[in-house]
Amino acid sequence: MSDHVSPTATGGGLYRRVWRWHFFAGLICLPLIFSLATTGALYLFHRQIDDLVYADVLLRAGDGPASLPASLLIRNALQAHPGHVKALTLPDDRRYTAQVDIVAADGVTLQVFVDPATGVVAGALDESSRLMTTIKHLHSLALVGDGGKVVIEIVAGWVVVLVLSGAYLWWPRGRRQGVLAIRGKAAGRVWWRDLHAVSGAYAGVVILFLALTGLPWSIFWGQQMNRWMSDHGLGVPDGMWRNVPKSTQPAADLGALPWNLQQQPVPASDPSAADPHAEHKAASRRAMAGARYNALDNPAAIGVDQAVATLRAAGLASELGTGYRLALPRDERGVYSAIRTPGQLDGQRVVHLDQYSGKVLMDLGAARFGPLGRVTEWGVSVHQGGEYGWPNLLLMLAGCVATMVLCVSGVVMWWRRRPSGRLAAPARRDGDRLARGVVAIAVGAGVIFPLLGASMLAVWLLDSAIGAIKSK
Structure with missing residues (x-):
């Protein structure tokens, strides 16, 4: 939601139309984008947070070798918590207990933690009530079923639109101030505008990466892409x-x-x-x-x-x-x-x-x-902060924080600009048109990401209808 500059510097109608789309995309999707960034930032450190919150069951008292047979670990877990065994997780670090997943009589899956050296049961957790399970479900909107996954897929697509349209609006066009640094004497709405623009300039590529690498989990594009890759031996x-x-x-x-x-x-x-x-x-x-x-x-x-x-x-x-x-x-x-x-x-x-x-x-x-399979898996690993250790984690965290800053600064900038009681969307004038190249890009994105394309078409029809009503 960038402030406009002079029509001469921005290219007139094209700039206004892009700004208008950027504004409405941000306004509609902003709450979910902020939620995705917040929960994503937390989940990056799920293991570290788990170690703090559940140290009494996850971490062992000693550091002896994990020498007990798997069957004994399972038997001890069942003695403490009867039920049906689903799985056993053997730790990758001597600091941790082994985990036995047991389905209790009431259908609840309990994660029972057993010391792999002594066989002592350290405790149990309800899988669905763990903090990071809740954060993960909030991040994916899995709490509301498949409908939530559809929404997430659409929002991820609109994040791509926001980044690309934001890059167009940010492009200097001869300006030097408020491009790569906040102006020294900036105050009020100008300061928030500079913060928005500069944050997007430095973090746009990372945010775009996060949006694109989050799509493999989506309910439509992700599943169709997975199936297509399997059918063609690329996964x-x-x-x-x-x-x-x-x-x-x-x-x-x-x-x-x-x-x-x-x-x-x-x-x-x-x-x-x-x-x-x-x-x-x-x-x-x-x-x-x-x-x-x-x-x-x-x-x-x-x-x-x-x-x-x-x-x-x-x-x-x-x-x-x-x-x-x-x-x-x-x-x-x-x-x-x-x-x-x-x-x-x-x-x-x-x-x-x-x-x-x-x-x-x-x-x-x-x-x-296959080649596309490796690229996709690499993107997922980087997205989750696991591929390159702490530098990877911190870079993805920076992308999440920058997204939150963009959300807050965009809202504040709009709130300070709007007249009282009005939405104050960027105006569209008669004759404003999107360039053919922009339309081609939008159509291409809609074909590749059908749910995004459908939502873009709906927004375009609504915007056109509003413009037609106002022109009467």
């Missing part, structure tokens, strides 16, 4: 499913996965490899007990300890600083799924094991992703 490897049976289990059941794999099916185990009647026997035992399937109680399965040993032989070992989440089979045809997402692209890895034979059905790391 997951070509032929990865050759001779590998697929299950009906959705990948979302496994927890956090690399983006390229979030829409991929999960492999299936072959019960007949161990016992032709294993599947029916396990189903019968479960039906008689009236309980959910438990791989730990299936004598035909390899068991969690053997699964961990197989994964260790494959290069996944918590004592080597490569902790991972091990999702247990959910039924007779389920698999053991080890998921490592350390933050850096090259450390990502997902390994699926047949629960009966222990055979590695699939082993996927970032090196096997």
Whole structure:
């Protein structure tokens, strides 16, 4: 929401139209943009904040080696909190406890924390009530379901529009003051205008990066892009499913996965490899007990300890600083799924094991992703501040803070400029038109990002209708 300068310096009608779009885009999306920036800034430091808030259960009292078998950790967790085991997370640092995810009788998922050296249960947390879980859901609007994800996708697209239109409005056009520094004697509305312009000038590229790299999580563009990349071998490897049976289990059941794999099916185990009647026997035992399937109680399965040993032989070992989440089979045809997402692209890895034979059905790391898949995963890693350590975190934090500054300064600048009781949107005069190049860019963006395109069309129709009414 930049202040205008003389029509001669700005190019007249084009400048006014761009300013008008910049104004309305900011005014409509500003609350959500501010929320995205605030929650995003907090979530960048989710691990550090968790360590402070939940130190009593996350951090170990000693630093002895994590030597106890996985089955014992799970058994101790179940003794303290009975239920159905979903997964075991082995820590990547000796400072931390292991985490056992248990679904209680009331359906609540409890995260039970066990010392991997002593087997002592340090405590448990309701997964849905953790502070960073709430922050993450606020950031994605997941609290309001798929509708929230649609809104987030549209807002992310409008952030791109705001950055590009803001760059056009900021362009010096012969001006030297208030471009790269706030004027020394600036006060009042001029000071806020300079703060807005200068903040955007320095942080625009980072904000644009955050908006674009946030789109892979979107409900429409992200899913369609993921599917298209998979169909053309640009994400997951070509032929990865050759001779590998697929299950009906959705990948979302496994927890956090690399983006390229979030829409991929999960492999299936072959019960007949161990016992032709294993599947029916396990189903019968479960039906008689009236309980959910438990791989730990299936004598035909390899068991969690053997699964961990197989994964260790494959290069996944918590004592080597490569902790991972091990999702247990959910039924007779389920698999053991080890998921490592350390933050850096090259450390990502997902390994699926047949629960009966222990055979590695699939082993996927970032090196096997296609070119677009690697670029997308890299963008996601940088977006989350994990790819390059503290410099990465601080740069993304700066982008979030700058976004908040732009939101506040834009509102203050508009409030000081507007006459009392009026919206004071930038005026549009008869004959004002957008340049063909601008229209082409808008159409191109609408094709690539359909929800943004639909919302841009709606805004254009509304603006045109208002202009037609006023001209009568």
